[in-house]
Amino acid sequence: MxxxxxxxxxxxxxxxxxxxxxxxxxxxxxxxxxxxxxxSFSDDKRNFSIKSDKLATTAKSHVGDTDWAYGEKKDNFPANCWKCNKFVHDVLEESGITPPTRTDSTGTYPIRAADWASSSRIKNWEYKGSNETWQPGDVIAKAFDQPNENASGHCGIAVSSYEVVAAGREKVYLRANDPNLPRGEATVRRYMDQ
Incomplete structure (x- = not known):
C-alpha cells in the first residue's frame, strides 16, 4: 500500500x-x-421536524376561523363552552398526528387543557416544563388555579418562539406574548414521533 x-x-x-x-x-x-x-439523520428526526412545521402551518391556516368559538357547536362540543383543546385536537388530526384522547361514560373526547399542562405522560408528547423555548408545533398550555366545569385551563399551538395560535371566545387568534399563555408559566409539550 x-x-x-x-x-x-x-x-x-x-x-x-x-x-x-x-x-x-x-x-x-x-x-x-x-x-x-x-x-445520517434518521427518518424519525426528519418526520418530527416536518410534522412540527405542519402543525404550525395548519394552526396558522385557521386564524380568524369561528368554528371553535365559544358560542359555536363543534362536533361533540356544545355551544357556549371553551374549545381550545378541541382546536389543538383538530389541528393535530389535520396534520396527520393521532391526538391524545380521554374516555368517560359519555364518550371519547380530546384531552383537556389541564392535561396538556400537567407533567403526566402523554404518548408521543414530551413534557418540557415552563422554561423551555417555544418551537413551532409545540403545544402550549396552562392549567387554571380554579378550574370549572367549562374550562380546566387554556392551550394552543406555538408558531414561533413567542407566538401562539389558539381558539378564543370569538375566533381562532394568533397572538404574540399571549397573556393567557405566558412564557415562563405555560407548559411546553413537544411532539416526539416514536
Whole structure:
C-alpha cells in the first residue's frame, strides 16, 4: 500500500469522525477516491421536524376561523363552552398526528387543557416544563388555579418562539406574548414521533 493512500484513509477517518460528531453527517470515499457526504439523520428526526412545521402551518391556516368559538357547536362540543383543546385536537388530526384522547361514560373526547399542562405522560408528547423555548408545533398550555366545569385551563399551538395560535371566545387568534399563555408559566409539550 502506498504511503499517500494511508494518509487518505487516515484523513477520511478523521473527517468522518468530526462530521459525524459535529454535524450528524457521515463522509464516504468510493474506489476512485471521490468524496461524497450523505446525511445520517434518521427518518424519525426528519418526520418530527416536518410534522412540527405542519402543525404550525395548519394552526396558522385557521386564524380568524369561528368554528371553535365559544358560542359555536363543534362536533361533540356544545355551544357556549371553551374549545381550545378541541382546536389543538383538530389541528393535530389535520396534520396527520393521532391526538391524545380521554374516555368517560359519555364518550371519547380530546384531552383537556389541564392535561396538556400537567407533567403526566402523554404518548408521543414530551413534557418540557415552563422554561423551555417555544418551537413551532409545540403545544402550549396552562392549567387554571380554579378550574370549572367549562374550562380546566387554556392551550394552543406555538408558531414561533413567542407566538401562539389558539381558539378564543370569538375566533381562532394568533397572538404574540399571549397573556393567557405566558412564557415562563405555560407548559411546553413537544411532539416526539416514536
Amino acid at each position: 502506498k504511503r499517500h493512500s494511508i494518509f487518505r484513509i487516515i484523513n477520511a477517518i478523521v473527517i468522518s469522525a468530526v462530521l459525524t460528531a459535529c454535524n450528524k453527517r457521515s463522509i464516504h470515499m468510493d474506489m476512485n477516491t471521490k468524496w461524497t457526504i450523505r446525511s
